[in-house]
Amino acid sequence: MKNRDRRPMRSGPGGSSAGASRPGPRGGKDGAKGSAGKGREERPRSADKRPPRAEAEASSVRVAAESARALMIRTGEPPAERVPLILESPGAGDFHLIDSGEGLKLEQYGPYRIVRPEAQALWPKALPSHVWERADAIFTGDTDEDGMGRWRFPREALGETWPLSLLGIDFLGRFTSFRHVGVFPEQIAHWTWMKERVEEAGRPLKVLNLFGYTGVASLVAASAGAEVTHVDASKKAIGWARENQALSRLDRAPIRWICEDAMKFIQREERRGSRYDIILTDPPKFGRGPNGEVWQLFDHLPLMLDICRELLSPKAVGLVLTAYSIRASFYSIHELMRETMRGKGGIVESGELVIREAGLDGKTPGRALSTSLFSRWVPK
Incomplete structure (x- = not known):
């Protein structure tokens, strides 16, 4: 966008970096998912004894002071809107939600039935207890989304990883200490939308996947014909993604695997004049970059989106945010x-991502379980 269309505003805490990974979290399996990945699952802990909040604030102020990128005040009319929009992700490939209730969810991941905590499942379970008791793996421990715990295998010991397939992509499931298994199936709705846009474009689209975790979205885009840049702060998440690339036989696909703090990466891309047709961004509420950068969602999200706007190509297809x-x-x-x-035209559609129960057979519709919030800009 031309400079006359925007006015600089003083820098604030949004100048911080930390492309936070969703935990080992939604980032690596071991807490290395620092900042640019999906810091939702595992977060590296501070080496010193300062309270996390105080440390985060100190780091945010320090990084903000160093940042030369100011948040822009946009002019022009805001885009049209479509709210609320509920995007329902049905079971697909090797996944479906069997049942939920009483603070738990029972899911099918390939050959395994898995029980994990789910605070939003306030209702009673629909299926009898003997169905739940036949689970192959049960996560126990801290019920906080980013809390650590352990897996219990009531029937027989299972390996750390197992093969899965979703939307034509083969990848590894993994039992991590932060309850996640390497894929977030509620994202099927976004991935299907992206896949269709890439396939119908008639030209190779450039896709940027920020906080990319284990790479399933990147592989879906690449298999559809896109040129993909995948960014995550966790070396282990990037390694996992590369394993998934090999499993999916996409070794020759045009994918750049970038292990870096997400905010640092996009600021550098902006200075370079890089442009993308689709940007997916799936940040955690808190995370750390590979060099200790701190990401706080409420503090840093405005600047992140502001930079992402600058990275959109003139014929951009969409900017997707999930929270x-x-x-x-x-x-x-x-x-x-x-x-x-503002001033970009198009339409912003926002709401919730939900997954619907599908029963033991994967074909019996039940209740809808809300998983996350989203906002998506698309051209009209």
């Missing part, structure tokens, strides 16, 4: 997205 485990309405990220995209 997990935050105490906020989807309207908060909806209005932020509309402010960010």
Whole structure:
């Protein structure tokens, strides 16, 4: 966008970096998922004894002071809006949600039935107890989204990894200490949308996947014909993604695997004049970059979206934001997205991602389980 279309505003805490990984978290399996990955699963802990909040604030101020990138005040009309939009991800490939209730969910991942905590499953279980008791793996321990725990295998010991397939992509499931298994199936709705846009474009689209975790979204895009840049702060997450690439026989696909803090990466891409047709960003509420950069969702999200706007190509297809485990309405990220995209035209559609129960056979519709908030800008 030309400079006359935007005015600089003083830098704030949004100048911080930490492309936070979703935990080993939604980032690596061991807490290395620092910042640019999906810091939702495992977060590296600080080496010193300062309280996490105080440390995060000190780091945020320090990085903000060093940042030369100011948040822009956008002018022009905000995009049209479509709210609320509920995107339902059905079972696909080797996954479906069998049942939920009483703070738990029972899922099918390939050959395994898995029980994990789910705070939003407030209702009673629909299936009898003997079905739940036949689970192959049960996560126990801290019920916080980013809390550590352990897996219990009531029937027989299982290996750390096992093969899975989703939307034509083969990848490894893995029992991590932060309850996650290497894929977030609620994202099927976004991935299907992206796959269709890439296939119908008639030209190779460039896709940027920020906080990319184990690479399933990147592989879906690449298999459809896109040129993909995948960014995550966790070396182990990147290694896992490369394993998935080999399993999917996409070794020759045009994918750049970048292990770096997400905010640092996109600021450098902006200075380079790089452009992308689709940007997926799936940040954690808190995370750390490979060099200790701190990511705080509420502090840093405005600047991240602001830079992402600058990275959109003239014929961009969409900018997708997903937010997990935050105490906020989807309207908060909806209005932020509309402010960010002022003068850009198009439409901002926001709401929730949900997964519907499908029973033991994967074909019997049940209740819808809300998993996350999202906001998506698309051209009209």
